[in-house]
Every structure is written in C-alpha cells, then in structure tokens.
Amino acid sequence: MRTNTNFNHIDIINHLPFAIILIDTNECIINVNQLGDHLLSELHPSITGQPIHRFLDTSYVTTVLQSRQSLTKVTYLNKTNKKMLVHYIPFLDEQKKLIGVLLMMQPYDQFYHKVITHTDYSLYQEVLKVLATHSQQAIRFLFPNQEEWFVNDQWHHFIHMQKASDELCATIVKNIDQSMQYRREKKSYFTVKRHGKKAIYIINAKPVFIKGRLIGFVQTMEQKLENTQNNELEIARQVIRHLEKNYQLDDMIGQSLELNVVKEQAKLYKNLTEPIFIEGEIGTGKFMLAKAMHSEGVRRIYPFYHLNVKEVPLNSLESVLFGHKTDSGLLHKVKNGTLYVEEINFLSKETQEKLFDFIQGENEKSFNIQFIFSSATPVTNKHLTDKFQDLINRYKLKIPPLRERKSDLKMIAFHKLKCLNIRYHLAIENIDEEVMRRFTDYDWPKNIAELEWILEQAVKGIGMNVRILTLDHFPHFQQVNKHTQTIFKPKTLQQAMDYFERNYLLEILKKNNYHKTKSAKELGISIRNLYYKMDKFHIDRGSKS
C-alpha cells in the first residue's frame, strides 16, 4: 500500500531541528530555512545578501572555503550572545566546483541537553564532585589563568576559616606558577609555627591535559603535624615506658661522652650470660639501665626481677632466692630472664658464697639467668669476698653522676619538661637562662632523680599559659650557692603539703629501715600507695636520705 508521499523539499528543510544557512563564496547569505530565519532575524531585519560575519561572532566560512573540508565549531550569535553549535559544510555544484558553504546551526543548550541525556557525561561530573567533596584533602581546580572553577569545603576552610597567611597564599600561587612553567606536577611545602607546634602544609599542583592541551590544574593541600606529632608520640611512649618501668636505652637522656660510653657498653653486654655490675650514685638511673638492657636484649621475652637486698631481711634472703620447702624460689621464676640485684654490699658472705656457686655451676648449665648487680656505694673488701668481687667486676658499667656530665643537664631538663607537659597538660616551652645557670652551678647530689623532682615541684599548679620557667618557679634555687645543699622553701600550699608529705614519708621509712610493709602499716596506707608516693616524690627505694 502506498500512501501519498509527495513531500515538499522546502517543507522538509523547514522542519529540520537545525537552522540551515546557505552562504556563497563571497561569504554572504543566499538562503535560510524557517528556524534560521527565526534566529537571525532577531539580529538584523534583512538576512538574504548580508555577510555572515554580521550574525556570527567568529565565522569559519573562510577556512572552509580554503580547505573544502567540513568543520564543527561553537560560536556565539552577535547581539543576543546565544551560544550555538555550528557545522560548516562545503557546498559543491554538480561539477564539484565549490559554490559556497552550508551552515547547520543548533542552539548549544539543546545540544548540551542531548549530551547530558544520552551520554555518561553527568555521571562522571557527579562522581567527580562527590570524590572532591568527600576527600580529606583540600582540593581546588583552576583554569590556566588561575581562575578558580571548583573549590571543595576543605580548601575553603583552610583559606578562609583559618585565615591563611599571605605567605601561605603566596606559596600556593607560586606552586601553580611552577607547575604551569614546567607543565608537570609540583610539590611545595610551607611551614608554620602555631602554639609552639610546627605545621607543614604540603601543596601539590597537577596539570590536567585534554587532548594534549593544558586545560587547568588540580591543586591539593594537606596540613601535616608530622614532625611534632612524631615527637609527641615518642615522648608519650617514653612516659608510658616510664610508668611501666619498661625502659629502653634511649630513655637515658644525654649526649655526653661519659653517658654514651655506658650506653655502648650496655649494648655490648646486654646478651651476656656472665654477671654484670652497675656502679652509680643514687638517682643516676641504675635500675633504668638494667631494665633497658633486659628490654633490648635477647632475654626480653623472659621475666625481669628486681631484688633490693636491703629490703629483704638478711635471714630470709637465701630462701627468697633459692626457695624453701614448697616455695621454689626467685631463681626458678627468673629462669632465662634477668635478675637485677640492688645494693649488693648488703649481701651476707654466706649468700655471696652460695650465689657464686650457683652462677658458676647450675646457672651456666640450665638456668641461663643474667645477673645484674648494682651498688650505690663503692664495693669494698669489707662487704664482699674477693671471689665475689672478681666475679662481678669482669663486666662493669659505671654511670657517671650528673655533676660529671653537666653538658647533658639542659637536655635532660627539657626532656623531663616535655613529659611533664603531657602529664599535666601544660605548654611550657623554655627554662629561663638564669635558672639554667644555677642548675649548672649546683652539684645534684641525688642526680637525675633530684632534677626530676625539682622540675615536677616547679610545674605543679602553675597556669596553662606559662611558657617559660623562671627563677620564681624555683624558690629553693633562689639563694643557692655552689656546693651548698638545697634548702627547700615551699611556696604554694600544694608545694608545702608535698614538702611535708615527702619529709614525713622519708622519716617513717628511715625509722623502719626502709621496710616498706612496716612503713605502710604505720602510715595507715596500702603498700601500693606507698610505692606510688615514693615514686611520686622520687624517694629512692633503697635510699637512706
């Protein structure tokens, strides 16, 4: 069945969804269809015979006449500024002679709408937006003229909420400039100090190319507190190690030759089976060194025991060590581990003898215990047998007193300060020079323990806003002369209470010959509480002071 198909060509052209414009070789309009007439008549009353450049912002008719090749371009209409998608097609006669150009024009919005409807374009756009918005990094996209096209919330926050400094802004611009110059990804760094913390901004510009042309840059910015964070983390770790008494060699602060020699020796000795002897005054860190050698050596997975000879009644020492009836004794518990024996000057000759035999015999065969002996006072023939002295003196570590390594004083003080900052939520940055001078003049008879105690007393109860410790915070240092002992004058009520508490504890401990159970009973507190208080006030467990 055939229907009437007598279509009029002009009708067909008029019904096309494009404006059709025919142009001659003089670049003048010969004819337009209905839609073309509609679009162009807005711009100029007469259309036919008019040069095309009257209507189009940029015309590519010349190019097409030169090359006889089709082109597609986006162009604006004059006056109305309507954006158009224009196809230019060379128009040939029957002999293939070029007689003009055919323009097919379509409003850009229409075209764009089709693209959005029929392609994945909007999907990509949406996904990109989501990615940029939900990124942790600050992100923006700029055109090559550095005009911003897209800025995510994080970027906005960095620049506007945090009021980025001029220097930071300059770095951001320079970063783009460099990336543009080299057409490659560029990283820039910008460091600021804020509230005593170091923050590093890592700024990155990456050029974006489409079909080989630079169309813009993706710039990202990240703030890193990396260094400070690492530092703080390390100090926090040290504080925890301190609380757990789980020391490492790094916890022995200082760079003096004397200390480094000890540390190096300790590294060499840590895996020995022969006994080691640590010599050092009160508060120099003998326990710390012993524990550190254990923690860093091969025995770290086995137990570590601390035995203070002075704390154990003389007659029960042997049974504590070697066992008694049902109790298998400390040595069995320590097997393969480390036994730290403090104050060996107080060992009885009999126990020395028995220990000597054990170390030379059974220990080597099956127990494999690392013995670390220590004494705060020099060992002499009066206390120890020659045999025992020979045994322990083979591997000897001598921790120098603080007065012999004053170059480390500042470092230790600052390290302690950082720990105290964390513990008491403070922000102390410095110690006044005068204080440091007096510290240096002072002899520190109780060594690091005393320094720590004094610093802790100084920072207790001071304000969050204090940045520098001055002589005012060290009342007992105000009138100190060389070689004189500290005369502690408490200032605040808390200090006075602490002062009294410490002295009272010391008094009771002294009275009971440092027997902790007895002392705790007398004080009416638990033994745990007593240990806690002794640590708090830096009372050496074997100290006589």
Add this chain to the structure above:
Amino acid sequence: MAIFQGEQNLFEMELPLAEDENYLDLMEQETVRVKAILNQIQLIGLNLTSLDAVCGRGGLLKPISGGTYKITKAMLHDLYKGENGMHVSNLGAIIAFRIASNLNIPSFIVDPVVVDEMQPVAKMTGLPNIQRKSIFHALNQKSVAREIAKQLNKSYENTSMVVAHMGGGVTVGAHYLGKVIDVNNGFDGDGPFSLERAGTIPNNELIELCFMNSFTKEEIQNKITFFGGLKAYTEANKVDDVLELLDRNKEEVAPIINALAYQIAKEIGAMGTVLMGKVDAVVLTGDLAKIPLLNEKIMERIHWIADVYVIPGENVMLALAKGTLRAMKGKEQIKNY
C-alpha cells in the same frame, strides 16, 4: 589538481594515470598529465586565460632554504636529470612550467622536500664523510606551522615549535624562528617507522639483511621504504585501512599503533631538546593524525612539552596556493634557484 581563487579552493580533483599509462617512464608521464589537467579545466568551464600563475610541488633539487621559488631553466635541468634523485614530485615543477609558459604567466614551487635550514651541528654523524640531509615534508610542515603561529597570535618567524608530519613517512621538525633547524630524514630511513617506511633499523641488523638472500640494492631499498612500518605488520596500505583494522581487531593492531606513537613521541622529545625546551606548540599533522588512538598515545607522552595541536591530513594544495599568493602579493621575496 586544484584551482584557487585567492585563497578559496574552487575545485579540486585527483587525476590518476590510467592503467596503461602506469608503465610510462617518469618523464614520459609529463605530456599525459599536462593534457589531463588542461582537459579537466576546460570540462568545468573555466577560461584558461583567467589563470594568473601555476604552482607545482618541488622535487628533489639541491638543498635550498624554504620559501617560494620561481621555476627556472636551472631548476628544470636538475629535475630532468634527477641530479639529486628521481621522484614523482620532480614532475610537479615541470608540469607547472609547461602550463604556465604556454599562457605566458609565472610558475612557482613552494617549500620543496629538499628545504635545508639545518644548523651545521645537526648535520654531523659519527662518520666524518657522511652527513645528515634535510629531506622532509617541508610544504605541509611549514604551512601548518604558519597556521598554528597565527592561532597563537604570533608570526611564524617568531615562534619555536615541533611539527610532526605523520604520513607515508614520518618527519619531525624543530621549527625555530621560521627555520627548520633540525629534522629527521624520514625519506632515508632516519627516525620513527611510518605507514610504509621501516624507520631507523639497528645498523648491524640492516647490514646483515643486505647480505642475506643476495638482495639487490633496489630490493632492500624497496623493502624498507615501501614495505615496512604499519604495512609490514598489518598489510594496511592507507589510513582508512588502519582505522578499519583498529575497529575490527583492536587487540592486535593497538600495540603496533602504540609502538609507532612511542617512536614519534621520542622523536618529538628529541626535537624538544634541540629547541632547548622552549617550545610554543607541538603540532601533529599528516594522514596518520586521522588515527585518534595514535594522537592520544603520542600526547600522553609529550603533553608536558607544550600544548599539542592536531591538524589531520595534509593540505598540500592550500599550502601551495598560499605560498604563491604570498609571492604574488609581494608579501614574501620570490627566490631564485
């Protein structure tokens, strides 16, 4: 053959030889071709006397600098004799001269393949008695370079760019202030492979090949000039074939296109160093630039050098017309061979 009115391409048509004419000697083709052109002009109803000038493609002449040259007796002599080699393009100037002299109008050639503006340092090789020659698609390279300079709002004489002509042969030129100071000699097998040329082959392997199977000199030359490159891998003769193959058998063809892109990108990078990194634009042109995959793969590697412009195909006719117009209008000095 094309007829231009000003810069407008009024008519253009390929006039291939008939089958029985293919056997004619290069110089014997002259008469046949001239006749075909004149016939066609009469066929479209154009009055021959309305012609102002005739322009032909320059052939293998002595090395000369770029520009528009008047066709002279000396030039014709070299082309007839094939002083610098025999090539179809030698006929261009000869035909142009024949048509023009009958009409008593001037005839020209523009930027022949032998344009030599190479700096001396570029000519040296590792063998003192062998020098690199400047033989390349000067006409199209210079024409697109001028076009891009215009787009950049600069004059050709004031820009530096790398132009890669990718066609039957691939030549990549370093254009510096209006001169091509270095270019690979694609004609003689220097540089990337191409549609049908083998490009640079490792010396030893090439020497081995020459003495194998007792090839004659011509056989070897033929092999590496007309049966190498994409043709050797895919048996595609034309760009359209390559595009069709890519459509049909992408897995097999894409790696070859990728290798070609790699070699061309390398050459573009090399020219970037010739220009000391100061490059205003990189242009990809020639028939192979119609292969989007090839363009993409090249751009991936070189977009960091400069913005890349793609002008696919080769508008030889427009280039000749423009060169002639520049000369006729006195915008450019007419050069003598």
